[in-house]
Amino acid sequence: MTQELVTQVNGAPRALPADHVENGFFQQHILSVRQFDRDKLQYIHRVANEMRSLVRRFGKANLLDGKILANLFYEPSTRTSSSFQAAMLRLGGRTISINEVHYSSVTKGESLPDTVRTLESYCDLTVLRHPQKGASALAAQYARKPLINAGDGAGEHPTQALLDIYTIEDDLGRLDGLRVAMMGDLRYGRTVHSLTRLLCLYDTQFTFVSPEALRLPAEIREELEASGHRYAEQRELEDTIGEIDVLYVTRVQKERFEDPEQYEQLKDVYVVDPELMSHAKQDMIVMHPLPRVYELSMEVDDDPRAAYFRQMENGMYIRMALLAAVLGKA
Amino acid sequence: MTQELVTQVNGAPRALPADHVENGFFQQHILSVRQFDRDKLQYIHRVANEMRSLVRRFGKANLLDGKILANLFYEPSTRTSSSFQAAMLRLGGRTISINEVHYSSVTKGESLPDTVRTLESYCDLTVLRHPQKGASALAAQYARKPLINAGDGAGEHPTQALLDIYTIEDDLGRLDGLRVAMMGDLRYGRTVHSLTRLLCLYDTQFTFVSPEALRLPAEIREELEASGHRYAEQRELEDTIGEIDVLYVTRVQKERFEDPEQYEQLKDVYVVDPELMSHAKQDMIVMHPLPRVYELSMEVDDDPRAAYFRQMENGMYIRMALLAAVLGKA
């Protein structure tokens, strides 16, 4: 089911203005980063830039007045849920949040397709967060209106990867020719997987830093090789820090380790603190999808190279751009 | 307490424009289908039609700009809650949702009347869902602003019955002279009870199809007889299917049966699938209040006679009509 990732929304095809046809987002589902190429990314980045200007100047843009977003979250995510809500509200639209799965007709045994079709009766598009891989693609098969994947378990979380790559371009001014290090849990971190796939569209030099047990999956490594990218795998960041442009940090979760001692041993290796930053380039950035625990010291927060709070704000602009694009108002 | 179903909202009577007095909804509570006669139903259907046109053309109608709805749900109902929220938002109003009873001053022991009066301090009307029969009527005794019953346990769920009868008229073009079959759990399904009462205002021929244990309650059968309506009771639908105009299906819940074997035996009898539909008239409709489990095959979804997703959408228009009517903006 996940093969057919760009699904034309059911219903009669309509005659569209040329720019809508061109950007290719109108009435489409957003399910995977694989839907994006360099042109589409440039388009979304350009719209996100405009959204930022509008929000900073006016607080909002009235492009989606009269539109309603169903924000359907089958598992908790304050950050993603709030970001989509704010994006919709700042576009002049309204939101209906269905956060509590224990508190819904789902508890009466309703299927995901029926729940999505119900909400579509009232709303103009759906944002779906679900703990199971493939849930978004399944829901999209039944959806008559655009559906955006806000994370489906071990599957994808495309808007996170989009805000990540947007932040890199925005902060560093380019996407080609960068040396990007990903550090921490590279095995289970879908954030890392999705961003890596997007960066494969550009001339990127990758360094993957993780314990052996949390190595980047073979599937992704093969994709890197197939796309002709060079990459290095390391156990520690150490002397490489001085050469990288982007350091992308993720949490190393205790529950991933069978041996607690191994966790205690390893966790200190993957911490970003002022000492590490003193060896980094002046024009590099540190990124993190948040929430963080210990792996990112609060002492780094005031360093201008700390990009993680900018990432969050950019998430709202990227989501504004996507919402506007799929509803034909970008 | 449920006798006095149409309660004039407390406070000084005001001079109203003639049409508001005429439609009889302005500043009234909506507690029961018994408040409705043929004229009132026609009025609400007419307003719902207008709402549908406005939503389809503009996405919204700015009739309730500046108004706030308190959406007070003491038990889960994603569908009803979302529908009321969308109705209010599409009217240009705003909503405040109080969904989590475990998460409210109710846990501190506050009474329903105090909670309703609190919310009225901030809002312009209240939608109340409560697991106890009579809760809406009790709350309405204390309410100074309009209150709409969104389901009170074994009591009523008037807006569900209103959207059902609206869908029948909208799909079939008339309400008199129809043969309506209700199938499934007719004993506990308040949806069936309320719709039956509304259909008694019209020249309807009823067929009730259920296991003996889930027969229509005596009280409703007596009402049918008192209003001079003919009805048949059957254990199975079988050959009748070819004669009916409306087949209204409800869930048969396992927990209603003392004997699990009896449930397993019966459940297959009350399933709507393509085989059954092949014997039905071409211009009939299949309705269901949703959520469904097994009693309504997903294979029927694409049949144009499947009216259940239209029901849901119509629910929003009916609720828009009621919200506008009680606030004097219909």
Added chain:
Amino acid sequence: MTQELVTQVNGAPRALPADHVENGFFQQHILSVRQFDRDKLQYIHRVANEMRSLVRRFGKANLLDGKILANLFYEPSTRTSSSFQAAMLRLGGRTISINEVHYSSVTKGESLPDTVRTLESYCDLTVLRHPQKGASALAAQYARKPLINAGDGAGEHPTQALLDIYTIEDDLGRLDGLRVAMMGDLRYGRTVHSLTRLLCLYDTQFTFVSPEALRLPAEIREELEASGHRYAEQRELEDTIGEIDVLYVTRVQKERFEDPEQYEQLKDVYVVDPELMSHAKQDMIVMHPLPRVYELSMEVDDDPRAAYFRQMENGMYIRMALLAAVLGKA
């Protein structure tokens, strides 16, 4: 940390219109009643009066169009949460509610400062309710945008005290020269503490009525003495009732007593009912922060001296005034 109660929000100081500088609220956090003096209270009361006029005439005031409020509640409070939401909506703004702490990245171990900074990326100000004393001051240290304390455990709940004192002035026409009795749990009731502190700015005569075990804390009594105020402490209200202008009642909670018998004995002493009211002055008022249990008889509700539902409505106007003031639109 609570010493520095008025915290200038981080970021470059801007040139402000004279009236914004004058009122002293623009871009400030609202953390404690200690931030308020007579001038500031008069300013907020004047703005609240205007808000009430606007709401009664138009339902809303479009002062905060394009602004978003993050309503961050780490513990339940339907009343306070709904009141802030309604205040923001009636100002033309939008709200994002984060009510369910169990349902958030907080469960992933995220710190309060990170959660607040996340929400600030999307929103224009934050309202914070937290069970721990000092939580608001901690959060404010990291906040780059205004933060309003909506109750921090045994700490403060400044907007409650502000709506209380506003109600007294609104109902009685003055704040100087009043005799105010506080009755019930005066030890743990932060409402009583905060209101007492605000009333110390005026010529107030205090009477504190409570069981010995629930006496006003020494700290507050010392403040009263330091500010030159006279006060009486009594076990029962009795004959004093005929002399007081404001009777402020709070709940006596069973769980505060080690000895259940003592609770049963005492609880009847602190009940307001028609009998008690028959001895009270005609132009006095009875106040209660709500929710109530038994200590305030529903038979008193229709007495015009019962001010507690007016308190709730006033809470919305006070919060509108504060939201507008800190965003520079009052």
